[in-house]
Amino acid sequence: xxxxxxxxxxxxxxxxxRRFAWTGADTDCRAWFRAQAEARGxxxxxxxxxxxxxxxxxxxxxxxxxxxxxxxxxxxxxxxDGPLGVVSSFAALDELRGRNARFTxxxxxxxxxxxxxxxFGLACVGSRLTAGELxxxxxxxxxxxxxxxxxxAMEAAGHDPDAIGADPERLGRIGAFVELHVEQGRALDLTGxxxxxxxxxxxxxxxxxxxRGEANHAGTTRLxxxxxxxxxxxxxxxxxxxxxxxxxxxxxxGKISVEPNGVNAIPSLVRGWLDSRAADQATLDTVVHGIxxxxxxxxxxxxxxxxxxxxSFTPVVEFExxxxxxxxxxxxxxxxxxxxxxNVPVLxxxxxxxxxxxxxSIPTAMLFVRNPTGVSHSPAEYAAEDDCVAGVxxxxxxxxxxxxx
Numbered sequence: 001x002x003x004x005x006x007x008x009x010x011x012x013x014x015x016x017x018r019r020f021a022w023t024g025a026d027t028d029c030r031a032w033f034r035a036q037a038e039a040r041g042x043x044x045x046x047x048x049x050x051x052x053x054x055x056x057x058x059x060x061x062x063x064x065x066x067x068x069x070x071x072x073x074x075x076x077x078x079x080x081d082g083p084l085g086v087v088s089s090f091a092a093l094d095e096l097r098g099r100n101a102r103f104t105x106x107x108x109x110x111x112x113x114x115x116x117x118x119x120f121g122l123a124c125v126g127s128r129l130t131a132g133e134l135x136x137x138x139x140x141x142x143x144x145x146x147x148x149x150x151x152x153a154m155e156a157a158g159h160d161p162d163a164i165g166a167d168p169e170r171l172g173r174i175g176a177f178v179e180l181h182v183e184q185g186r187a188l189d190l191t192g193x194x195x196x197x198x199x200x201x202x203x204x205x206x207x208x209x210x211x212r213g214e215a216n217h218a219g220t221t222r223l224x225x226x227x228x229x230x231x232x233x234x235x236x237x238x239x240x241x242x243x244x245x246x247x248x249x250x251x252x253x254g255k256i257s258v259e260p261n262g263v264n265a266i267p268s269l270v271r272g273w274l275d276s277r278a279a280d281q282a283t284l285d286t287v288v289h290g291i292x293x294x295x296x297x298x299x300x301x302x303x304x305x306x307x308x309x310x311x312s313f314t315p316v317v318e319f320e321x322x323x324x325x326x327x328x329x330x331x332x333x334x335x336x337x338x339x340x341x342x343n344v345p346v347l348x349x350x351x352x353x354x355x356x357x358x359x360x361s362i363p364t365a366m367l368f369v370r371n372p373t374g375v376s377h378s379p380a381e382y383a384a385e386d387d388c389v390a391g392v393x394x395x396x397x398x399x400x401x402x403x404x405x
Contacts, residue, residue: 016076078381
């Protein structure tokens with residue numbers, strides 16, 4: 001399965017992946033998913049929001065156990081973030097069939113669309129729409145860097161944008177959703193464990209900072225006469241690092257656009273996007289408030305107008321304790337699966353996931369597979385094959401415990 005996925009959306013220059021929502025690479029990933037489902041005799045469904053579901057058993061029976069993740073990527077992302085969860089889900093089903101497991105509940109493998117938000121700037125669009133956390137009106141206003149709206153992109157890819165929206169009936173059929181993911185950090189590497197269980201997802205959000213100044217000639221305008229928004233932006237980037245470090249949080253300006261974007265022109269507008277995350281809401285509020293306060297002080301000092309817009313926000317997600325504890329029991333039990341006696345540390349994460357979005361509607365949980373370097377959202381992202389196999393085995397044990405009682 002890895003070999004078939006390896007070349008899809010991979011950029012020859014960077015070695016990273018550019019699998020953006022509703023593009024050719026996304027279509028090819030969806031075709032791969034369809035082929036995997038058909039090869040296993042699963043029933044494939046494409047829901048109203050473009051998410052793919054591969055079903056074993058009758059979806060209408062209810063109390064289904066669902067696993068999966070996503071196949072899209074960040075710009076020049078790695079091979080494991082998302083795809084490891086989908087590939088492992090199919091592999092776990094193969095493992096269970098090899099054990100002659102008898103399913104007593106429907107099982108589904110899902111590929112959620114546009115999880116990374118690389119094209120339209122909002123993460124987890126497919127799951128947000130399904131859970132009703134993104135309205136149809138909000139979704140229709142999403143636009144990519146080329147001015148193409150989400151409805152236009154969906155229609156060009158052959159999907160009806162007028163069909164999108166909350167899908168409570170589908171979620172009502174699901175008894176549990178378990179998402180396997182490569183760890184985006186080094187907690188497991190530091191403890192020496194191959195697999196971990198998620199406890200919670202930190203609250204996180206994205207804020208857009210618009211610094212508006214005055215365009216002018218870079219060679220003839222005196223320094224004292226300039227209203228250069230780049231200065232305020234640069235100082236704000238440093239303030240973000242300082243505020244995050246003081247609070248034990250994280251804050252990153254990872255995207256920027258400049259107008260008119262000329263080497264010999266003082267900018268009229270610098271627009272930067274802040275991503276910030278913290279272990280609790282109060283800390284996150286403190287960090288973002290501190291960054292905005294510093295940004296306004298810098299902007300005032302340079303004669304710059306500043307607008308700050310919160311574009312997305314996800315509060316802290318505490319995965320359901322009963323499901324989390326059951327998974328830990330299944331992986332550590334002495335009288336069952338191949339993961340017997342497996343040490344399964346419980347750890348939090350600063351990364352958002354579809355499981356976090358769905359947690360407000362259905363019981364969800366996550367498994368993490370060790371990342372030896374902690375690098376993610378990069379072509380250098382990596383997980384060793386034996387750790388990936390351990391993840392598949394652990395996922396199979398969990399699915400057997402939940403769906404084969």
